[in-house]
Amino acid sequence: MANRRGGGYVVLGVEEHSDGTPRPTGVSSDQADSWNYDEASASIAAHADPFVTFTREIHSHNGLVFVVFIVSEFESLPVLCRKQFHYPNNPKDLILREGVCYVRTRKKPETTAIASQTEMRELLDLAIDKGVKAFVARAVATGVWSPVAGIRPPSDDDRFAAQVSDLR
Amino acid sequence: VIGEKVVARITSRGYWDVVVRPATFDEERIPSVVELDPLLESLQVRMGGWYFPHLDSAQPAKIRGDCIEAFVEFDTVLEFFRFQQSGQFVHLSAFREDWPERAGAFDWPRRDAKPGDLLGIGSMVYRLTYVYEFAARAAQRLPGSDDLVVEVVAHNIGNRLLVVDSPNRAPLFEEYRAVIPDFRDTRQLPRATLLSGPRALAAEAVAKLLVQFQWRSVNVQFIAGWQEQMFPTRS
Numbered sequence: 001m002a003n004r005r006g007g008g009y010v011v012l013g014v015e016e017h018s019d020g021t022p023r024p025t026g027v028s029s030d031q032a033d034s035w036n037y038d039e040a041s042a043s044i045a046a047h048a049d050p051f052v053t054f055t056r057e058i059h060s061h062n063g064l065v066f067v068v069f070i071v072s073e074f075e076s077l078p079v080l081c082r083k084q085f086h087y088p089n090n091p092k093d094l095i096l097r098e099g100v101c102y103v104r105t106r107k108k109p110e111t112t113a114i115a116s117q118t119e120m121r122e123l124l125d126l127a128i129d130k131g132v133k134a135f136v137a138r139a140v141a142t143g144v145w146s147p148v149a150g151i152r153p154p155s156d157d158d159r160f161a162a163q164v165s166d167l168r
Numbered sequence: 169v170i171g172e173k174v175v176a177r178i179t180s181r182g183y184w185d186v187v188v189r190p191a192t193f194d195e196e197r198i199p200s201v202v203e204l205d206p207l208l209e210s211l212q213v214r215m216g217g218w219y220f221p222h223l224d225s226a227q228p229a230k231i232r233g234d235c236i237e238a239f240v241e242f243d244t245v246l247e248f249f250r251f252q253q254s255g256q257f258v259h260l261s262a263f264r265e266d267w268p269e270r271a272g273a274f275d276w277p278r279r280d281a282k283p284g285d286l287l288g289i290g291s292m293v294y295r296l297t298y299v300y301e302f303a304a305r306a307a308q309r310l311p312g313s314d315d316l317v318v319e320v321v322a323h324n325i326g327n328r329l330l331v332v333d334s335p336n337r338a339p340l341f342e343e344y345r346a347v348i349p350d351f352r353d354t355r356q357l358p359r360a361t362l363l364s365g366p367r368a369l370a371a372e373a374v375a376k377l378l379v380q381f382q383w384r385s386v387n388v389q390f391i392a393g394w395q396e397q398m399f400p401t402r403s
Contacts, residue, residue, distance in 0.1 A: 156191060156192050156193040159193040159195075159254075160187075160189055160193055160254065160256050160317075163235075163252055163254060163256055164187070164250065164256070164258050166169055167169065167175065167250070167258060167260065
């Protein structure tokens with residue numbers, strides 16, 4: 001989610017029907033408590049490089065409780081997996097691989113390593129946009145460039161010249 | 169552009185490019201486009217010879233958006249003007265010296281010269297004196313009290329020989345030639361300055377132009393003499 005423009009939501013308490021459609025089941029209050037911010041943050045930080053920014057909220061719907069993680073898009077650099085992760089009960093089943101850049105795919109709602117140039121380009125575009133914004137902010141802060149001068153209105157001379165530009 | 173072909177012809181050789189306008193831009197300084205004709209007529213300078221600008225009652229200027237435009241082709245006279253509601257007046261005119269193949273009964277008889285060879289002192293004095301007299305009238309009649317900008321560009325003067333184009337004056341003893349391709353003189357002037365001495369301002373501009381022909385010792389009195397001969401003042 002962090003490697004996606006606008007970030008995204010992770011909702012705990014939703015299973016899938018056999019046809020793949022979501023089936024809200026909710027979580028127990030104990031499960032909701034176990035997903036507290038501090039522990040989730042520490043766990044995610046251990047696996048993310050540089051870091052993931054998120055908030056945690058508890059929502060109720062039709063008597064069911066859901067834990068919602070609101071994940072922000074990365075701040076300046078795409079997030080890589082810092083450390084591999086296995087299913088606790090099956091060490092051979094690798095879920096996260098160290099050094100991989102995971103993204104949400106366009107094909108279906110799942111998270112995978114970057115597998116196509118489309119996903120790579122989207123991620124690069126997002127990183128470039130952030131880099132340009134940071135550069136402009138720094139240029140303004142250091143006085144190298146002024147956005148006021150950059151968009152100054154046309155002068156009287158400019159406006160008169162524009163009236164006869166077809167003759168010049 | 170009305171008369172696009174004439175403009176293309178004018179700009180294909182040496183030509184004067186004149187702008188007289190207010191210093192500050194107001195798109196509707198003259199509120200209606202139909203006010204432009206009578207206003208321009210009141211600004212026209214008639215000191216002898218070909219008036220500035222040339223207005224032809226038989227072929228009035230065409231309204232085009234927020235301006236009026238007209239052109240004239242008569243022997244070596246090739247001219248175009250545009251007058252806008254902003255108060256901007258643009259006048260393009262060919263160097264008459266550059267159109268020997270069109271020379272008629274009223275033209276200075278150097279028909280052996282080729283386009284780009286010559287520029288006459290009289291042509292300069294004539295053009296610039298008319299321009300500043302026009303600017304003085306504009307200072308009086310254009311709405312507003314802001315400064316006026318007078319810009320004169322003599323295009324394609326590089327390597328031209330300066331000549332005396334008057335039968336009443338002695339030829340030059342030295343050879344004076346310009347090096348720069350274009351001469352540009354832009355001045356922003358208070359209206360009062362324009363009103364009080366347009367001829368002197370024109371003489372200064374001519375002197376600047378003559379210096380670019382390597383005439384280092386030229387002075388405004390010499391040019392004033394030409395002005396007096398061409399446009400005698402009533403005493």
